[in-house]
Amino acid sequence: MDTLAKWLSEQTRDGKHRSLTPIKRLSPGFLQSTTTEFSAPLLDFSSNDYLALSQHPEMVMAGHRCLDTYGCGVGGARLMSGDLELFHELEDRVARFKTREAALVFGSGYLGNLGVISSLTGRGDVIFSDRLNHASIHDGCRLSGAGLVRFRHNDPDHLEDCLKKKRGKGRALIVVESIYSMDGDRCPLPELVVLKQRYDTLLMVDEAHATGIFGSNGGGVIQEDGVSEQVDVAFGTFGKALGSYGAYVAGSPILKDFLINRARSFIFSTGLPPAVIGCSLTALKIVEENPGMGKKLLEKAAFFRMCLCQAGLPGELTGASQIIPILVGDSDAAVALADECRRNGVFATAVRPPTVPVGAARLRFSISLAHTSENLREAAGVLAESSRKIGVRVRVL
Ligand SMILES: *Cc1c(COP(=O)(O)O)cnc(C)c1O
Numbered sequence: 001m002d003t004l005a006k007w008l009s010e011q012t013r014d015g016k017h018r019s020l021t022p023i024k025r026l027s028p029g030f031l032q033s034t035t036t037e038f039s040a041p042l043l044d045f046s047s048n049d050y051l052a053l054s055q056h057p058e059m060v061m062a063g064h065r066c067l068d069t070y071g072c073g074v075g076g077a078r079l080m081s082g083d084l085e086l087f088h089e090l091e092d093r094v095a096r097f098k099t100r101e102a103a104l105v106f107g108s109g110y111l112g113n114l115g116v117i118s119s120l121t122g123r124g125d126v127i128f129s130d131r132l133n134h135a136s137i138h139d140g141c142r143l144s145g146a147g148l149v150r151f152r153h154n155d156p157d158h159l160e161d162c163l164k165k166k167r168g169k170g171r172a173l174i175v176v177e178s179i180y181s182m183d184g185d186r187c188p189l190p191e192l193v194v195l196k197q198r199y200d201t202l203l204m205v206d207e208a209h210a211t212g213i214f215g216s217n218g219g220g221v222i223q224e225d226g227v228s229e230q231v232d233v234a235f236g237t238f239g240k241a242l243g244s245y246g247a248y249v250a251g252s253p254i255l256k257d258f259l260i261n262r263a264r265s266f267i268f269s270t271g272l273p274p275a276v277i278g279c280s281l282t283a284l285k286i287v288e289e290n291p292g293m294g295k296k297l298l299e300k301a302a303f304f305r306m307c308l309c310q311a312g313l314p315g316e317l318t319g320a321s322q323i324i325p326i327l328v329g330d331s332d333a334a335v336a337l338a339d340e341c342r343r344n345g346v347f348a349t350a351v352r353p354p355t356v357p358v359g360a361a362r363l364r365f366s367i368s369l370a371h372t373s374e375n376l377r378e379a380a381g382v383l384a385e386s387s388r389k390i391g392v393r394v395r396v397l
Helices: 002-013 057-070 078-082 085-097 109-120 135-144 156-166 189-198 253-262 274-289 293-310 331-343 373-389
Strands: 023-025 030-033 041-044 102-106 126-130 147-151 172-177 202-206 233-237 247-251 323-329 349-351 361-366
Touching: 041 373, 057 274, 085 102, 085 247, 085 274, 102 109, 102 253, 109 135, 109 172, 109 202, 109 233, 109 247, 109 253, 126 135, 126 156, 135 172, 147 156, 156 189, 172 189, 189 202, 247 253, 293 323, 293 373, 323 331, 331 349, 331 361, 331 373
Parallel strands: 126 147, 126 172, 172 202, 202 233
Antiparallel strands: 023 030, 030 041, 102 247, 233 247, 323 361, 349 361
């Protein structure tokens, strides 16, 4: 325990210590801290509930119905006796949603990345992973035992250099996100498809932040870019824009069969609760029946950037997604700015190393359909005012 305490005090000393802050969710887009320091309702810019579906009445009802019909849990892994028909209904729906032949549901995005990447590659293989990939992708790569080459973020030229030098004779996998969680920028997928074909690799795309938002029916960037057929492993989550929980992999029937037999985080883990599956099914239905939601969200993000500019903050006026990073640099300054914003009614999380590179601490603003124009204008004003007040310089990325 002494060594644990020592490690914790070093984290505190280095400005890297994290702690939990319990909150109450109010109406979509608003939350309230249950600790006394910030007890007023806050405008929430920290959530990945981009389409404000997490409290959608139709989804809540679907969850209730499944609880009534199937009970709370499935009582086992799907390969044991946990394989409700409901899972297959969701997987058929996901396959159609992603315009692929098959899909498999995982317990969460973290479990999915761990299981998929470590099944597809092993010793003697090589993974080419974007340097800014999510921690769950990175952990999957490490678990696989394959060689790991991290190429410069969104840099196909550097990726090709790496492929030339390190492709090897085994299986090779290129793994990227379509929309990056901390920078909100978009992967140049068509260029990666050329490289994957030229160097005979598998291509895996994690659409955690794009699912439900990009593509004509919310099917993601691979759909918008017209490369669904060339992506071997189309990965995404239900816990963000879709407002539910869990993750999916879409691809060929062989991929699905292989993962069922090989992915340990699928095989050795209890199936998701039926209510969660019901919510996910309904989320897909809502997104497919309301094709304008993603576009509307991106319009709100563009409006927020304009508000930031009008409030006098320097930086980019256009961005690729609903995620808007406000670069601060220093970790302590980022935390101080987040606190000052919170005192003024705006909740945005300070993101610090190791989640982002050293010296690139930031406030991450996630725009949601729940935010009104007034909310967005107000938040931009609070951010500008707070940064002036505490003397922290920021730049909109
Ligand atoms: C959030 C996220 C995950 C993890 O998904 P969970 O369902 O929250 O475990 C995986 N990949 C990316 C890119 C993510 O942003």
